[in-house]
Amino acid sequence: MSQRRIVIVGNSAAGLAALEAVRRVDNTSPVTLVADEAIPAYSRVLLPYLVSGERLDLSLRPAGYAERMRARLLLGRRAVGIGADALELDDGSRLSFDRLLVATGSKAAVPNVEGIAMPGVSALKTMADALRIRNELPRVRHAVILGGGLICLLTVHALLKLRVSVTIAVSSDRLLTRMLDQEAAAILQRRLTDAGVRILTRTDAARIVGSNGRVRSVLTAAGEALPADLVILAKGIRPDIELARAGGLATGRGVLVDEYMRTSRPDVFAAGDCAEAPDMLLRGKTTIPGTWFEAVAQGEIAGANMVGVFRPSPGAFKMNVMEILGIAVSSMGMIDPPESDGRVVVGARDGNYRKLVLARDRIVGAVLVGDVSEAGPIAAMIRRGVRLAERRPLDPSQPIRYADLAVKWGSKAHDAEAFLLK
Ligand SMILES: Cc1cc2nc3c(=O)[nH]c(=O)nc-3n(C[C@H](O)[C@H](O)[C@H](O)COP(=O)(O)OP(=O)(O)OC[C@H]3O[C@@H](n4cnc5c(N)ncnc54)[C@H](O)[C@@H]3O)c2cc1C
Structure with a gap:
């Protein structure tokens, strides 16, 4: 098998799955994995448990993993451009490639609300976010969560464990609108209300109000002031397509890929939260499931195809199984x-x-x-x-x-x- 220089951007679900898929069939091609977070790979899914103190080690792979995979790891380096045959990094260096994988994931959606940048207002998307929130906790009695998606509900669990009073404000008529219908959401909302959580549906934040440089309350569009020493932004995710755009790849909401996870450039692939892939169930439509499971599945497909296996994906499929305050919930398709x-x-x-x-x-x-x-x-x-x-x-x-x-x-x-x- 001829060698290919392989570069992977992203040290998380999709990037690691791709690396492992490459090594399953190709032991000799040089692989470099780049990530802008300067820490070993960790599970984002477990971040709420770091906040609550239930899990302190979120490592995804054991020490010595990169050596075993014969991969060069470049951590704390941001990829900023994609040239004809090289990835450009923020320190001006270039990594030549024959095959490139963009697995840059997603960022938290940040609503356009006055006061959003105030200390005490944070998303929960990265290890840095989780550690910042953890540091805040000793002075937190009231938390407001803006948004009612998956991350909101996992965060509620952590905050209740720490005896913080929680208010959830969502624009829609229920929690988990993309996962649950009215009846299912009602069961969950009853459970949360019983646990002391206040849920405000059809409620938007108009302003985040602070004093002495810290958040104090969230003013709703209806004029109610919700006390808050901590505000968590949980209004969903935005695929991180900055690098793909800089590199001239075709993008929609995400990086557009075909069923082989190939982008508009045949030597560049994309997988995971950043990729907008053909939907498994809706012919002709694309989707971004935004789940760990799908990021791994797409990373595996991309990795195999980068070394010439030529394996199509069955299509992007959204599936989740989780537990919220003792109630198991699953949603798929x-x-x-x-x-x-x-x-x-x-x-x-x-x-x-x-x-x-x-x-x-x-x-x-x-x-x-x-x-x-x-x-x-x-x-x-x-x-x-x-x-x-x-x-x-x-x-x-x-x-x-x-x-x-x-x-x-x-x-x-x-x-x-x-x-x-x-
Ligand atoms: C709190 C929380 C709880 C979650 N719970 C669940 C759950 O229960 N079930 C579920 O299915 N999913 C869950 N998810 C979603 C899941 O974590 C994501 O779908 C998954 O992490 C996507 O993996 P990814 O590899 O595509 O990207 P990410 O995990 O976002 O990783 C992106 C990688 O790209 C790197 N990167 C980005 N841009 C650059 C650049 N320009 N240069 C260099 N490196 C770059 C980052 O450093 C990172 O290594 C949760 C997410 C969060 C935040």
């Missing part, structure tokens, strides 16, 4: 049925909620609250486009188990399970 040929199968019992979204006789999405034991087999069915009537008919109102899939695929069901648990 489409949470509302497609207009033309969709229908839903809904069941609610004893605080559990289950909604399957179907298009003709295929499952295309699900929302599960409480019992999420079906999440794996349902995801496997969606990913493989299995029809309910295939071989032995499946009743969507009954729980779906891996055993049902084994009937349909034989041992392939176990492959699917291994893949999903990876």
Whole structure:
């Protein structure tokens, strides 16, 4: 196999998955991995647990990992441009490449509100954010979270553990709008309210008010002053496409890629939160799932293709399983049925909620609250486009188990399970 000079920008889910995919088939090509954070790779998913003090070590890989991977790590260096055959770094140096991966992830969306830059106002996106918030905590009694997405809910858990009173203000009519429908969100909101969290829906911040150089309150558009010693910005993410733009790659909301994770330049690939990839379920549409699982899956595809394996992605697929204050929640694919040929199968019992979204006789999405034991087999069915009537008919109102899939695929069901648990 001929050697290729490979450069990866990003030391997180997508970048590391790509590096490992490269080494699975190519032990000799020189690989350099660059990241602007000057610390070893860590799990962003665990940042709320660093804030609460439940986890202090968030390392993703053990010491000596780069040597074992025979990769050169350049940490604390920012990539600022992409030339004809070299990546340009902020210190003026250049890294020549035959294949480049842009895995620059995403940044927190920052609302345009007066006072947003005040001390005590922070996103929770990086290790630096988490450490800053942790330092603030001894003087924090009241926190306001702006936004009701995934990061909001994980942060609530951390703040309640620390006995901080929490108010969530969201512009929309419910929490987790991209993951949950009304019924599922209502179960979760009841649980949060029972735990003492105040939830204000259809509420926008008009101004963040401070005194003595620190945040003191959030003034809502309706004129209410919410006491706040800490304000967390959790209004979603923005794909980090700065480098891709500087390098002249085609971008939309993210870096546009095809099913091989190739950008508009055939020698440059993109994966993870920064990439806008073909959607698995909506033909002709693109999507940015913004999840760890998908960043790893895309990184693996990109890595393999950078060394000539020629493996297409099945398409970007959004799936999440999480626990919020003791309630397990899973959401995947489409949470509302497609207009033309969709229908839903809904069941609610004893605080559990289950909604399957179907298009003709295929499952295309699900929302599960409480019992999420079906999440794996349902995801496997969606990913493989299995029809309910295939071989032995499946009743969507009954729980779906891996055993049902084994009937349909034989041992392939176990492959699917291994893949999903990876
Ligand atoms: C608090 C929190 C909780 C989360 N919880 C979950 C969860 O429960 N489940 C889930 O699926 N997802 C969760 N996520 C989302 C998940 O973390 C992301 O989807 C995932 O990290 C994306 O990985 P990535 O490799 O694409 O990018 P990122 O993890 O964002 O990493 C980007 C990398 O690029 C580097 N970089 C960026 N620009 C440059 C540049 N110009 N030059 C050099 N280096 C650069 C950065 O240093 C970093 O190494 C959570 C995220 C947060 C913040």
